[in-house]
Amino acid sequence: MTTVNQKGAPWWLRRALLGTCFWIGHRRSLYRGYPLGESAMVAELCNLLFANLPPGLKLVCEVKYSRLLAIPDQETEFTEKSRVDLCVCGPLRKGDEPLEKVQYVLEVKRGSASTAALNDDLRRLSELKMARPKVRAFLLLVSERRLPTRFVTPKSFAVKKKLPIPKTNGHCYEIGRASCRERV
Numbered sequence: 001m002t003t004v005n006q007k008g009a010p011w012w013l014r015r016a017l018l019g020t021c022f023w024i025g026h027r028r029s030l031y032r033g034y035p036l037g038e039s040a041m042v043a044e045l046c047n048l049l050f051a052n053l054p055p056g057l058k059l060v061c062e063v064k065y066s067r068l069l070a071i072p073d074q075e076t077e078f079t080e081k082s083r084v085d086l087c088v089c090g091p092l093r094k095g096d097e098p099l100e101k102v103q104y105v106l107e108v109k110r111g112s113a114s115t116a117a118l119n120d121d122l123r124r125l126s127e128l129k130m131a132r133p134k135v136r137a138f139l140l141l142v143s144e145r146r147l148p149t150r151f152v153t154p155k156s157f158a159v160k161k162k163l164p165i166p167k168t169n170g171h172c173y174e175i176g177r178a179s180c181r182e183r184v
Helices: 011-030 038-052 115-131
Strands: 058-064 083-089 102-110 136-142 162-164 171-173
Touching: 011 038, 011 136, 038 058, 038 083, 038 102, 038 136, 102 115, 115 136
Parallel strands: 102 136
Antiparallel strands: 058 083, 083 102, 162 171
């Protein structure tokens, strides 16, 4: 079995996610009734990650999975255009190629995304994890006004158990949620 992630998120990611929560609240107060697009969420998350990354780490956006691992010819979750939303690379020294030092890969999905879309991202992250076990993989589910019941209990607590990734031998862990009530 492979694990998408079982450790807590690094502090800089937690801080960026908390900022994302506040940003969503701000945007909802300006544009009530208009749900935010995934691209807007990813763009703001990029800004917040960039602002909080420690020195020596680099944020790289929209990276083809084929640049991170060899895509097998057999049946796979990857397509010609499959991309990971965000990669955090490092520590880097002058002249280093960032993608040779990928530490974290992050896929971002809206909370309203279909189960199939979530499972596709989880399967891609699982395949990446099998090929590069030292890379930490995260699926960041950003939700407005609704709890993603697959990952959060009715009382707003994270589901704290192994969650199987359909059509794989892998699993993932819910590591918590950022909330505007939480302090980082």
